[in-house]
Amino acid sequence: MNTVSALAVSQLTKTFGTGDLEVAAVRSVDLDVTPGEVVLIMGPSGSGKTTLLLMLGGMLRPTSGSITVAGTDLAATPERRLPKLRAQHFGFVFQDFNLLSALDALENVELAANLAGVHGAPAHRRGTELLERMGLAHRLHHRPDQLSGGEKQRVAIARALANDPPVILADEPTANLDSGMGREVARVLRSLADDDRRAVVIVSHDTRLRDIADRVLWLEDGTFRELDAMAHDPICGMAVETSLDHPHLDRDGTIWYFCSTGCRDEYAARTAEEAAPPGT
Amino acid sequence: MFGRVPVARRMLFAERRRAALAVTGVAVALLLVFVLDGIFAGAIEQVTAYIRTSHADAIVSQQSVRTMHMSNSALAPSDTSRVRAVPEVAWVAPIRYATGIVVTPNDRQLAYVIGYQPGRRGGPHSLVEGREPRDGEAVIDRVAADGLGVRIGGRVQVLGRPFRVAGLSSGTTSITNTIVFITYRDFGRVRGSAVSYIFVGARPGTSPDALRDALAAAVPDSTVQTRSEFVRREASIVRDMSADTMQIMTFVALVIALAVIALLLFTTTLAHIRDYGIVKAIGGSPSQLARSVLVQALWAVALALALAVLLALGLASLINRFSDNIAIVIEPASVVRVAVGASVVAAIGALLPVWRIARVDPAAAFRSAA
Numbered sequence: 001m002n003t004v005s006a007l008a009v010s011q012l013t014k015t016f017g018t019g020d021l022e023v024a025a026v027r028s029v030d031l032d033v034t035p036g037e038v039v040l041i042m043g044p045s046g047s048g049k050t051t052l053l054l055m056l057g058g059m060l061r062p063t064s065g066s067i068t069v070a071g072t073d074l075a076a077t078p079e080r081r082l083p084k085l086r087a088q089h090f091g092f093v094f095q096d097f098n099l100l101s102a103l104d105a106l107e108n109v110e111l112a113a114n115l116a117g118v119h120g121a122p123a124h125r126r127g128t129e130l131l132e133r134m135g136l137a138h139r140l141h142h143r144p145d146q147l148s149g150g151e152k153q154r155v156a157i158a159r160a161l162a163n164d165p166p167v168i169l170a171d172e173p174t175a176n177l178d179s180g181m182g183r184e185v186a187r188v189l190r191s192l193a194d195d196d197r198r199a200v201v202i203v204s205h206d207t208r209l210r211d212i213a214d215r216v217l218w219l220e221d222g223t224f225r226e227l228d229a230m231a232h233d234p235i236c237g238m239a240v241e242t243s244l245d246h247p248h249l250d251r252d253g254t255i256w257y258f259c260s261t262g263c264r265d266e267y268a269a270r271t272a273e274e275a276a277p278p279g280t
Numbered sequence: 281m282f283g284r285v286p287v288a289r290r291m292l293f294a295e296r297r298r299a300a301l302a303v304t305g306v307a308v309a310l311l312l313v314f315v316l317d318g319i320f321a322g323a324i325e326q327v328t329a330y331i332r333t334s335h336a337d338a339i340v341s342q343q344s345v346r347t348m349h350m351s352n353s354a355l356a357p358s359d360t361s362r363v364r365a366v367p368e369v370a371w372v373a374p375i376r377y378a379t380g381i382v383v384t385p386n387d388r389q390l391a392y393v394i395g396y397q398p399g400r401r402g403g404p405h406s407l408v409e410g411r412e413p414r415d416g417e418a419v420i421d422r423v424a425a426d427g428l429g430v431r432i433g434g435r436v437q438v439l440g441r442p443f444r445v446a447g448l449s450s451g452t453t454s455i456t457n458t459i460v461f462i463t464y465r466d467f468g469r470v471r472g473s474a475v476s477y478i479f480v481g482a483r484p485g486t487s488p489d490a491l492r493d494a495l496a497a498a499v500p501d502s503t504v505q506t507r508s509e510f511v512r513r514e515a516s517i518v519r520d521m522s523a524d525t526m527q528i529m530t531f532v533a534l535v536i537a538l539a540v541i542a543l544l545l546f547t548t549t550l551a552h553i554r555d556y557g558i559v560k561a562i563g564g565s566p567s568q569l570a571r572s573v574l575v576q577a578l579w580a581v582a583l584a585l586a587l588a589v590l591l592a593l594g595l596a597s598l599i600n601r602f603s604d605n606i607a608i609v610i611e612p613a614s615v616v617r618v619a620v621g622a623s624v625v626a627a628i629g630a631l632l633p634v635w636r637i638a639r640v641d642p643a644a645a646f647r648s649a650a
Contacts, residue, residue, distance in 0.1 A: 050646055059561060059643045080565075087563020098558045098645050102290035111285045115563040119284050159562070171646050
């Protein structure tokens with residue numbers, strides 16, 4: 001384990017089912033995230049990204065391995081102590097923003113502070129400061145249904161910071177945002193690492209987030225793969241393994257790799273059309 | 281309840297119409313308990329009114345007879361003079377008493393018939409019209425007179441004998457019967473010379489308890505009680521007679537309240553089940569979430585209780601104004617009893633939502649709501 005790691009994961013494995021039905025969602029994953037670092041975890045659907053994120057956040061018990069944050073191994077921590085650890089050491093940013101609809105923006109942020117043990121005026125002050133930092137000083141008492149998608153996600157980020165956590169875990173933070181809002185949220189996440197020295201782990205399909213990441217990890221079949229050794233599907237842009245076991249196509253001596261046979265067939269049709277002489 | 285942010289209250293009142301309807305439903309159920317309690321308390325007040333307003337410091341009755349209601353008392357003729365001879369006694373008023381029926385050509389009503397000596401204690405507390413009876417005359421309650429369709433100068437039959445109505449009293453008709461006053465002599469002529477009860481006043485400086493003890497020593501073959509003891513016994517007889525009915529009705533009302541509270545809490549919980557998952561994900565513990573549901577339950581009960589008390593007071597005021605023989609008395613003790621019962625009901629109603637929330641997976645927050 002790296003001594004300066006904000007989050008250290010060692011030989012993390014999660015299997016579901018038993019016997020013939022046993023499925024390994026995450027296999028022997030190692031990961032160190034240092035303060036100030038943004039790690040982007042990408043991968044196809046069903047690759048184990050969400051399972052990994054849930055384990056990192058103490059919401060899912062690993063089958064084996066360790067997850068160490070602030071000197072505590074989450075995997076070995078009794079279930080009843082996990083809520084307090086989550087409240088004190090993690091900030092969560094969700095795909096659907098997940099603000100409590102009955103509370104206004106400030107109360108949503110204050111609630112997270114309350115859960116971390118900060119109450120009353122200090123919690124109120126902290127909430128106000130964070131929302132001001134997110135450029136939402138004029139939206140403190142607006143309910144989620146009165147906010148735009150970008151504003152909701154900024155409130156969610158403020159909430160994730162309410163407990164001053166060393167680690168931010170973000171699940172598809174830009175998925176429900178237009179490109180402008182997505183860029184803004186990406187910039188904010190980067191600033192959390194640069195300005196606050198927080199470790200930021202993002203799980204996403206959004207390739208735009210590669211621009212703010214210090215490291216991009218590709219998770220497939222439950223294990224990390226070297227992204228540099230991967231090709232990009234020319235149709236959907238997804239990173240795919242350069243293996244002849246995957247759908248691929250040889251065009252003029254160049255081998256193209258695809259995420260699916262659908263993308264491969266579409267590419268084949270498109271290139272055949274372009275190659276056909278005019279009038280045919 | 282998560283410290284300062286009132287999450288429970290916000291969730292409960294997020295859907296105001298649902299909360300208002302449910303609170304009203306609980307309030308109506310609690311109102312039923314208040315009204316039953318109020319009628320019961322009113323009935324006790326009516327039934328004990330004659331004794332309470334008698335000014336007697338002690339009451340002597342036949343041995344082992346401790347009430348007038350549902351009782352028959354007969355004292356030895358010599359007992360009155362034995363009582364009068366006790367040094368602590370200031371005044372003595374023997375009365376004769378029987379249960380009977382007061383009859384007019386139009387109607388009839390169950391009555392307690394009291395024979396007393398006009399001009400002395402033991403008669404009607406308040407005469408609102410006419411005068412005390414002479415031989416051959418009766419004083420009946422104003423409310424009973426209205427019901428029987430009789431006025432002063434009218435004729436009624438009491439204990440099978442005709443009497444002319446000489447006066448109208450007030451405060452002596454209850455939900456079940458009325459009191460008719462005739463002269464001590466008339467009563468004796470109809471039912472014999474036995475004395476039923478002796479009302480006794482204490483000399484200045486003598487407490488009711490001391491008077492009771494002195495009388496008990498002087499008339500050992502009788503029962504002597506202070507006025508408050510006698511009232512308590514009368515009340516307990518009424519209470520014992522109605523207890524089963526009251527308990528069943530109260531139980532039914534509380535079950536209705538329980539059903540409404542449970543429904544409100546469960547629907548509120550289901551409406552916010554994802555929110556609970558989110559709170560769990562960001563560090564809310566199961567006990568904090570359970571407290572949140574309990575706070576919602578207490579809010580619902582507190583509001584329903586306040587509304588029910590207001591409605592009960594309003595209803596009592598209306599009924600007391602427009603009905604002469606039904607009295608509703610909302611006592612603070614009744615409010616406390618209902619509050620405790622409703623709190624227990626609220627706690628029970630919260631059990632299912634708490635159990636449901638305990639099963640919420642915090643990982644659900646990571647699943648798309650779409």
